[in-house]
Amino acid sequence: MSYPAYLELAQKGELREKAEEAYKLLQTCSLCPRKCEVDRLQDQRGLCGAGKKAKVYKFKIHFGEEPPISGWRGSGVIFFSGCPLKCLYCQNYPFSQQGKGREISPQLLSHMMLYLQKMGCHNLNLVTPTHFVPQILSALTLAVDKGFHLPLVYNTSGYESLQTLRLIDGVVDIYLSDFKYFKAETGMRYSQVPDYPQVAKRAIKEMYRQVGDLLTDQNGIAKRGLIIRHLLLPGNLFGAEKILFFIAQELSPSISVSLMSQYLPLWKAKGHPLLGREITPEELKQAFMALDFAGLENGWIQESPTSPGSKSLSLTSQMCSG
Numbered sequence: 242m243s244y245p246a247y248l249e250l251a252q253k254g255e256l257r258e259k260a261e262e263a264y265k266l267l268q269t270c271s272l273c274p275r276k277c278e279v280d281r282l283q284d285q286r287g288l289c290g291a292g293k294k295a296k297v298y299k300f301k302i303h304f305g306e307e308p309p310i311s312g313w314r315g316s317g318v319i320f321f322s323g324c325p326l327k328c329l330y331c332q333n334y335p336f337s338q339q340g341k342g343r344e345i346s347p348q349l350l351s352h353m354m355l356y357l358q359k360m361g362c363h364n365l366n367l368v369t370p371t372h373f374v375p376q377i378l379s380a381l382t383l384a385v386d387k388g389f390h391l392p393l394v395y396n397t398s399g400y401e402s403l404q405t406l407r408l409i410d411g412v413v414d415i416y417l418s419d420f421k422y423f424k425a426e427t428g429m430r431y432s433q434v435p436d437y438p439q440v441a442k443r444a445i446k447e448m449y450r451q452v453g454d455l456l457t458d459q460n461g462i463a464k465r466g467l468i469i470r471h472l473l474l475p476g477n478l479f480g481a482e483k484i485l486f487f488i489a490q491e492l493s494p495s496i497s498v499s500l501m502s503q504y505l506p507l508w509k510a511k512g513h514p515l516l517g518r519e520i521t522p523e524e525l526k527q528a529f530m531a532l533d534f535a536g537l538e539n540g541w542i543q544e545s546p547t548s549p550g551s552k553s554l555s556l557t558s559q560m561c562s563g
Contacts (some may be wrong), residue, residue, distance in 0.1 A: 244392060244414060244464045244465060245390060245391065245392045245393055245414045246411050246412065246413075246414055246465075247381065247385070247393060247411065247412045247413075247414075248385065248390060249411075250411055250412065251382065251385040251386075255411075256378065256381065256382050256385065256412065257382050259378050259408060259409070259412065260375060260378035260379040260381075260382055262408060263374050263375035263378050263405075263408055264282070264375040264379070266375065266404075266405075267280075267281040267282050267293070267375055268280055268281075268282050270287055270372075271402065271404065272371060272372055272374055272375075272402065272405050273289070273325040273371045273372060273400065273401065273402055273405070274325070274400060274401070274402045274436065274440045275287065275288050275289070275325050275434075276402075277289075281293055288325065288327075289323040289324060289325050289372045290322070290323040290340050291322075291323045291372040291373065292344070294344040294345060294346065294376065295321065295344070295345055295347070295350055295373040295376035295377070295380070296321065296322040296323060296340070296342045296343065296344045296345070296373075297319060297320065297321060297322065297342050297343060297345055297350070297353070298320040298321070298322050298335070298336035298341055298342040298343075299320050299336075299342075300317070300318065300319040300320070300353045300356075300357060301317075301318060302314075302315035302316070302317060302318075302357070302360055302362055303315055303316045303317075303318040303366065304316075306366065306417070307417075307468060307497075307499050307541055308461065308541070309455065309457050309461055309462055309463035309468075310363070310364065310366065310394060310415070310417065310463055310468075311363070312363045312460070312461070312462045314361045314362055314363050315360075315361075315362050315363065316362055316363060316364055316366040316394065317354075317357030317358065317360065317362030317363075317364065317365050317366060317391065318366040318367075318368055318396075319350075319353055319354075319357075319365070319366070319367055319368065320333070320336055320342075320368045320369070321336075321342075321367070321368060321369050321370055321372075321373050322336045322337070322340050322341060322342030323336075323337065323340055323369070323372055324337040324338065324369050324372075324398065325371060325372060325398070325400055325434075326398050326400055326432045326433070326434055326437075327432055327433040327434070328421075328431060328432045328508075329431050329432070329508060329509040329510050329513065329516060330431065330474070330504070330506065330507060330508060330509070330510035330513075330516050331507065331508045332472075332503075332504070332505065332507055332508075333368075333369075334507060334508035337369060338508060347376055347379040347380040347383060348380070348383060350376060350377070350380035351380040351381070351383035351384040351387070351389075354380060354381065354384040354389050354391075355384055355387055355388075355389055357391070358389055358390070358391050362391065363391070363392070363462050363463075364391050364392040364393070364394050364414075364415065364463070365391045365392070365393055365394065366394040366396055366417070367393070367394065367395055367396055368396045369396070369397070369398065370395060370396070370397065371397060371398075371400075371401060371405065374405055374408065374409060378409070378412065381393075381412070392414040392415060392463065392464060392465070393412065393413050393414050393415070394413075394414070394415045394416075394417050394463075395409070395413040395415070395416050395417065395418075396417045397416070397417070397418050397419065398418075398419045398421065399418045399419045399420050399421060399437075399440075399441040399444055399445060400434060400437060400440055400441060400444070401418075401440070401441075401444035401447075401448075402440075402444075403443060403444065403447055406444060406447045406448065406451070407447070410451050411451075413451070413452065414452065414463075414464065414465050415452065415455075415463050415464075415465060415466060415467075415468070416448040416451070416452055416466075416467045416468070417468050417470065418441075418444070418445055418448055418467065418468070418469055418470065419441075419469075419470050419471070419472070420441055420445060420469050420470070420471055420484050420487075420488070421437060421441070421471070421472070421479060422437045422438055422441075422479050422480070423438055423479065423480035423483040423484050423487070424438060424480060425437065425438055425439065427478065427479060427480070431478070431479075431516070442487070442491075445467075445469065445492070446491075446492065448467050449467050449492055449493070449496065452465050452466050452467055453465070453466055453467070454466050454467070454493065454495050454496060454497070454539075455467065455468060455496075455497040455539065466497065467496060467497070468497045468498075468499055468540075469488060469496060469497070469498050469499070470498075470499045470500075470501055471484055471485070471498070471499070471500055471501065472501045472503075472504055473500060473501060473502050473504060473520050473524065473525065473528050474504055474516065474520065475504075475515060475516060475517075475518050475519070475520055475521075475524070476515060476524070477524060477527065477528075478515060478516070481500070481527075481528055481531055482531040482534075482535070485498065485531050485532055485535040485537060486535050488535070488537065489535045489536050489537050494535075494536045494537055494538050495538050495539060496537070496539065496540075497539040497540045498532065498537050498539070498540035498541075499540055499541045499542075499543075500528050500532060500540070500541070500542045500543065501543050502520055502525050502528075502542075502543045503543060504519060504520055505519060506518060506519070525542075528542065529542060
């Protein structure tokens with residue numbers, strides 16, 4: 242298979258067809274599992290706050306992702322505004338929850354893609370893209386016509402509909418997906434979503450079916466595959482151990498997993514009786530042990546936020562390459 246995968250679709254005219262098919266979903270919007278069914282072609286707004294046009298907070302070269310994503314030239318990120326989830330502790334709340342950003346045309350979005358490629362980024366990293374899949378596909382079609390060829394990273398909360406994922410099958414090279422909650426009541430309490438675990442399990446299995454284990458080039462830069470992230474929270478509120486065992490037993494122990502400890506009590510977590518503090522070194526140690534006990538072979542664990550190396554990610558074993 243050639244990389245990135247979407248170039249072959251573009252040559253056949255299928256990328257444009259996917260964009261047209263995706264736009265039809267906006268008429269009674271069902272892009273995410275919320276299925277608000279508002280007519281976004283008439284600029285009606287659902288729970289995520291998105292209308293007809295894509296809304297972007299910022300785009301830039303980013304070095305804070307996992308090593309195969311950031312590399313040494315950085316990942317070209319586009320931060321989209323709005324989100325299907327309503328996390329009390331949202332780390333990106335100014336644009337994900339408060340909706341800050343600018344509505345733009347597919348043409349301008351394609352120029353952002355081309356600019357990030359010109360700046361030398363290893364990939365194009367679409368952050369919270371679910372509710373703008375039609376606009377992204379349209380912009381990608383325009384960008385490819387002008388020579389765009391970076392691998393596509395789909396950076397998601399994990400709350401994805403199978404319909405949308407199957408629509409972008411063959412378009413996305415790398416899925417960078419959260420797996421937030423193991424229990425439905427936890428998702429409802431902290432993200433106002435009633436069915437997160439059921440939806441995320443199905444979605445992540447579909448992502449894995451599409452792209453498989455992480456593949457890197459000779460320099461360790463991701464070409465294709467799935468990385469699953471889990472943000473560690475105070476008191477292990479979200480069931481890290483059960484999530485890690487699910488990944489190892491129902492997907493594969495070879496899947497790349499990133500345990501993140503950079504949590505800060507932001508947004509509505511400030512002053513919260515459970516969420517209102519950072520994680521402790523002991524809680525991070527427990528996460529180390531859970532990752533090892535689950536038998537997962539590949540990935541990273543971020544160091545304690547109170548240690549000098551708090552921003553680094555440590556490779557636990559050699560990544561797959563090919």
